[in-house]
Amino acid sequence: MLRLAWANLMHRKLRTTLSVLAVGIGIALLLVSKGLANGSIAEVNQRMQSVDAQLVVLPAQENILFTNGAPFPGVFERLLARQADEHGPLATAVIPVFFAQVRMGGQQQRVFGVDPRQMSLFLGSRRVLEGRAFDQAFSMAEKTAELRRPTTQIVEAESLPPEILEAGLELIIDDRLRRVGEFDAASGTNRPYRIGDEIRIMSRGFRIVGVVETGVAGRVFAPIQTLREILNGGEPWSTMFFVKLRPDLDPVAAADRFQSVLGQQARVELKTEYGKLLHESFAQVNMYMTASSGLALVVCFLFILLTMYTMVLERTREIGILKALGMTRLSLLSLSISEALVVSSSGALIGIGLAYGARYVLNVLRPLLTVELPLSLLAVALGLAVIGGGLSALYPGYRAARLEPAVALTCE
């Protein structure tokens, strides 16, 4: 049966090749879009998990993907801090983060504004590969703490003395971003970032002072005080907080306590739940991407159906011969399904190859993107191809099986 199916497919090589390619492209589309979505989420989650904290405090909005700017005024930091000194009832550290968007490495990057004095909590076991984890920014942080004490006076935006702000124009980047670097017009290629490079972002010249191992929470870190000065007039607002709990506390109970302190404007979650939250936030986008690639796949299977149907029409006489020789309806249906399965499973394998190719190309052109192609996703793609291919062949196979041999043999 398979030999006959193979012979039939090989007899119409161009059509078979086109069908296989159609399935392959559909499968590749599905794999790359899912792989890109999952890869991005997994990477962000893994980065977040690297922070030495147990809780995250997020704005009480549904979608955490678009958390930017500073939704938390300083009062939240103070409320949290009350729970958090060395002798505090709940936490040993509250870690405010201020997100900003800049363009580095040829694409948008989220800058993690962090207090230089808390940088060790973000590094964890990861090493500083070059330079230092902030340099003069430490002194800037200290001075800012002095100058920015809560006051009833109205202060002008960016009123910090320029020499203090200058000390805080520092960046730490991860090794992956360092390798990608910036396009160099003189050489026409990308030049990796180096310690001491000045990067023009937010209308300021920031210096790269350190390179850390890939896997830390952000690809780019800047002093939170600097970002607040530049973007928020020095107001101590934050985008989110990490909270490092006292080791003897139950994180779930502590999260509830924090939640009751902060009220409805914030949501306190376990850091381990962050991945789930990301998936929830990404659900609609993910659904759209899945639907788009699923639709493409359905079109591919319709292409197979059309191919198989055309083959049945073209081969009516051959089907008549097979029936005259005694091939049963079931065998004819099986023949049609076998042909479709060969096409769809070959297409799936080609699609997997194309997806790996696309991942390689993306890795070259957009090295900061992560496309995850786990075996489970490949198995799902293969399964979809097999099921879709089989279903596509049912109607043409049924048509073939129903033909009367004497009638089929009269077809030209």
Next chain:
Amino acid sequence: MTPELMIDACNLRHAYSHGAMVEPVLHGINLRIRRGEFVVIMGPSGCGKTTLLNLLGLMMLPTQADRLEIAGVDTRSLSDAARTRLRREAIGFVFQRFNLLPTISAYRNVVLPLHLRGIQPDGQAAELIRRTGLQELAHKKPAQLSMGQQQRFAIARALVGRPSLLLADEPTGNLDSANAEAVLSLLREFHRDWGQTIVMITHNEHLTVAADRVLRMCDGRIIDGA
């Protein structure tokens, strides 16, 4: 039906429907053919010869039949699956247009009926091909063979499963006289050696010399030889 009868048909009628229009083709055929008999059916084009052969080969259902027994089996009440099985196991076909599958080699065509029965080809298939004298061409696709060669492979395919009934629809119709003679010789040879019942349609009077009996048809009726 007596055991020596291969075909026993009584009042066999058939009409083709084209929408609302009905075109009667066979008008009450009565036919008995003994096992091992070589029968030739002759008649003008459109007289119903091929329709009769298709009905005898269970390739379609008659509009009406008081009796239609093939190889001792009453075929009127058979399911499609049972008719297919009987066709596969008891009947061989040789067509005017050879009808070899173009996608596979001549050898694969010959052994196809065995595969359909779930039998692995043995030396007998090779011996059959050898007797057609075309063993060196067996690996070729039908399109690479002459019409005479294709028909000889088609005969080998029809006989490879040792069917008790061989139905041949103008097997020499597309062949020149030399090839037609070769094909007829082959049929006669196998008929002599294996004793199959052969029913052959032809327009060629010369081919009737091989026959035990000649039936003549006209306007959907057997007018002579029944």
